[in-house]
Amino acid sequence: MPQTVARSIPDRCLHCALRGASLCRLVEAADLPRARPVRLRRIPRNGLVFEQGKQHGTIGMLRRGYLRKERLNRVGRRTVFDLAFPGDIIGELPGHSLSYSLEAATDAEICVFDDRTVRRMMATDGQFRLGLLQATADQLARLQETIWQRGALTCRERILAFLVLSARAMPTTPRPDGSIIVTIELARKDWAAFSNTTVESISRVMSQLSEKGLVKTLAPDRYWIADPAFLARLAGMDPRADCAPPQAAMAARRHNRRDIAA
Amino acid sequence: MPQTVARSIPDRCLHCALRGASLCRLVEAADLPRARPVRLRRIPRNGLVFEQGKQHGTIGMLRRGYLRKERLNRVGRRTVFDLAFPGDIIGELPGHSLSYSLEAATDAEICVFDDRTVRRMMATDGQFRLGLLQATADQLARLQETIWQRGALTCRERILAFLVLSARAMPTTPRPDGSIIVTIELARKDWAAFSNTTVESISRVMSQLSEKGLVKTLAPDRYWIADPAFLARLAGMDPRADCAPPQAAMAARRHNRRDIAA
Numbered sequence: 001m002p003q004t005v006a007r008s009i010p011d012r013c014l015h016c017a018l019r020g021a022s023l024c025r026l027v028e029a030a031d032l033p034r035a036r037p038v039r040l041r042r043i044p045r046n047g048l049v050f051e052q053g054k055q056h057g058t059i060g061m062l063r064r065g066y067l068r069k070e071r072l073n074r075v076g077r078r079t080v081f082d083l084a085f086p087g088d089i090i091g092e093l094p095g096h097s098l099s100y101s102l103e104a105a106t107d108a109e110i111c112v113f114d115d116r117t118v119r120r121m122m123a124t125d126g127q128f129r130l131g132l133l134q135a136t137a138d139q140l141a142r143l144q145e146t147i148w149q150r151g152a153l154t155c156r157e158r159i160l161a162f163l164v165l166s167a168r169a170m171p172t173t174p175r176p177d178g179s180i181i182v183t184i185e186l187a188r189k190d191w192a193a194f195s196n197t198t199v200e201s202i203s204r205v206m207s208q209l210s211e212k213g214l215v216k217t218l219a220p221d222r223y224w225i226a227d228p229a230f231l232a233r234l235a236g237m238d239p240r241a242d243c244a245p246p247q248a249a250m251a252a253r254r255h256n257r258r259d260i261a262a
Numbered sequence: 263m264p265q266t267v268a269r270s271i272p273d274r275c276l277h278c279a280l281r282g283a284s285l286c287r288l289v290e291a292a293d294l295p296r297a298r299p300v301r302l303r304r305i306p307r308n309g310l311v312f313e314q315g316k317q318h319g320t321i322g323m324l325r326r327g328y329l330r331k332e333r334l335n336r337v338g339r340r341t342v343f344d345l346a347f348p349g350d351i352i353g354e355l356p357g358h359s360l361s362y363s364l365e366a367a368t369d370a371e372i373c374v375f376d377d378r379t380v381r382r383m384m385a386t387d388g389q390f391r392l393g394l395l396q397a398t399a400d401q402l403a404r405l406q407e408t409i410w411q412r413g414a415l416t417c418r419e420r421i422l423a424f425l426v427l428s429a430r431a432m433p434t435t436p437r438p439d440g441s442i443i444v445t446i447e448l449a450r451k452d453w454a455a456f457s458n459t460t461v462e463s464i465s466r467v468m469s470q471l472s473e474k475g476l477v478k479t480l481a482p483d484r485y486w487i488a489d490p491a492f493l494a495r496l497a498g499m500d501p502r503a504d505c506a507p508p509q510a511a512m513a514a515r516r517h518n519r520r521d522i523a524a
Contacts, residue, residue: 071410079414081406093395099403100410126388133355133395140402141361144343147409148333148362151458152341196413236337 012040018087020061020135024111026128027121036114042107049102049110050091057094057115059132062086065108066186068193071100080193082143083186085169089135094119106185150196153236158195159205160235163215167228179226181218274302280349282323282397286373288390289383298376304369311364311372312353319356319377321394324348327370328448330455333362342455344405345448347431351397356381368447412458415498420457421467422497425477429490441488443480 013024024038041060043049049067050058067084083105084090090110092098121128149161163182171183184191188199195202209215214231216224225231275286286300303322305311311329312320329346345367346352352372354360383390411423425444433445446453450461457464471477476493478486487493 069406071414077414079410081410081413093399096399100406122392126391129388129391129395130384133391133398136395136398136402137355137358140398140405143402143405143409144331144362147405147412148341148343150409150412151343151455152333152339193413 010037010040016063018061018063019138020087020089020111023061023089023113023128023131023135026125026131027113027117030121030125030128032117032120032124035117035120038111038113041110041112043104043110045104045107047104047108049104049108050098052099052101053097057092057096057118058112059089059091059093059118060110060112062088062090063109063111065104065106066190067108068103068105068190069100070103080190082146083190083194088139089132093132094122105187105190146194149237155195155197155201156205157235157237158197159202160231161237162191162195163223163225164228164232164235164237166223167225167231179224180228181222181224183222185221272299272302275300278325280323280325281400282349282351282373285323285351285375285390285393285397288387288393289375289379292383292387292390294379294382294386297379297382300373300375303372303374305366305372307366307369309366309370311366311370312360314361314363315359319354319358319380320374321351321353321355321380322372322374324350324352325371325373327366327368328452329370330365330367330452331362332365342452344408345452345456350401351394355394356384367449367452408456411499417457417459417463418467419497419499420459421464422471422493423499424453424457425485425487426490426494426497426499428485429487429493441486442490443484443486445484447483 013021016024027035027038038061040063043065052071062084064086066086067088067090068080069082069084070078070080072078081100084102090102094115122132149158153161166182166184167180170185173181175181186194188202192199192202206215206217210217214226214234218224275283278286289297289300300323302325305327314333324346326348328348329350329352330342331344331346332340332342334340343362346364352364356377384394411420415423428444428446429442432447435443437443448456450464454461454464468477468479472479476488476496480486
């Protein structure tokens with residue numbers, strides 16, 4: 001009689017459509033003896049996830065919410081240089097320490113991989129290494145897009161570019177007329193930091209967009225966008241380029257929609 | 263009698279100390295049947311290496327010189343958002359197209375891997391995948407440093423930060439008094455683009471530094487730096503952080519020194 005292996009996948013993972021979930025599945029499939037399961041960690045808004053220089057070899061997947069990647073300079077000033085989105089692999093590979101801090105920009109949930117299991121998977125599982133390579137390459141591509149935007153776009157264009165990104169990677173409700181409603185849970189100050197601008201500039205640009213009937217603020221975290229594609233052209237973005245890799249963005253959106261429906 | 267495998271490593275590769283050379287050695291060691299050797303490609307200053315959106319699955323290692331990573335926006339304006347340094351792996355993984363153009367900022371030499379060999383190595387060789395993951399993670403770390411600098415440092419500090427980077431990653435001659443002479447082959451306009459500033463600002467800052475006896479321009483591409491560590495503090499950089507991963511920077515410097523001595 002064939003042996004039946006009944007491994008318990010938590011209920012919350014059954015419908016996980018996030019990109020990083022491929023790594024969970026590989027750990028599951030490898031069925032290593034004494035492998036420890038992924039641990040769910042909840043972090044309240046503004047809580048510290050990983051500390052600069054302190055984290056060694058711990059990786060996880062952001063399941064819900066958004067994280068700020070921050071660095072302190074010599075005089076202690078803190079700068080946000082990037083955000084993590086649902087589905088992103090976060091932390092550092094074995095043998096490396098984190099060169100920045102990760103803080104929760106919203107309430108967040110992280111699936112933390114067991115360090116020893118990661119080291120064993122890295123040593124034995126080619127698909128796992130390939131998955132990590134892909135996740136790292138995706139983040140490199142997104143950061144290349146961000147750094148390009150910071151150099152090539154004006155302040156106003158960067159604010160528009162963030163709205164375009166949110167329409168691609170944050171929870172959205174499409175409307176029959178082609179417009180969408182997007183939920184941006186991030187605080188304005190984090191949006192401003194990510195777009196390398198100020199909260200005041202965002203308010204000013206949002207007023208202008210509202211006057212032109214392009215974007216309306218429905219609630220502090222909900223925005224109506226008449227035409228995201230038009231916004232992308234207005235931002236001077238390369239229409240071929242995506243702020244987030246389309247596959248990852250779509251997976252995150254599907255996931256978020258299901259969460260909202262639940 | 264044991265079979266002797268005599269594979270011909272080109273003379274130019276015998277003493278290659280560049281970081282990316284580990285991938286060449288893995289291809290060599292894998293000894294795949296019908297694997298094609300790495301091909302040396304020379305590109306004159308301002309020549310196109312890879313074109314945005316056109317390159318599919320070709321990777322190479324930058325052996326000599328520096329490359330600009332550029333993107334066009336919708337109205338055709340070109341922006342440099344990053345540079346490639348000797349030892350960097352360039353291009354894209356199989357199945358991906360390049361989201362930016364690569365142009366030679368100086369005369370450059372690239373060791374181009376054979377596409378089919380790369381695909382086979384990716385499929386069969388775990389160490390090769392690990393090497394690519396490491397190279398990608400290194401570039402992500404460097405870009406995180408750059409994007410942080412663009413947000414956290416002033417224009418003057420970013421110019422200083424580039425001098426610190428050059429002292430770490432470009433050919434240098436140490437002097438008995440602890441000062442160094444560094445060769446910066448890059449045109450001022452590329453330095454300005456990388457530091458998100460203008461050629462005029464660089465000239466102004468260099469004059470100020472010269473008046474204070476901190477940096478002197480010896481020739482258009484050679485600079486004397488009294489104390490790189492002091493410059494890093496002056497730039498407000500985190501002293502723990504390196505612009506280039508120290509290992510890669512040191513390897514590139516050793517390599518460059520040998521080239522200059524030869």
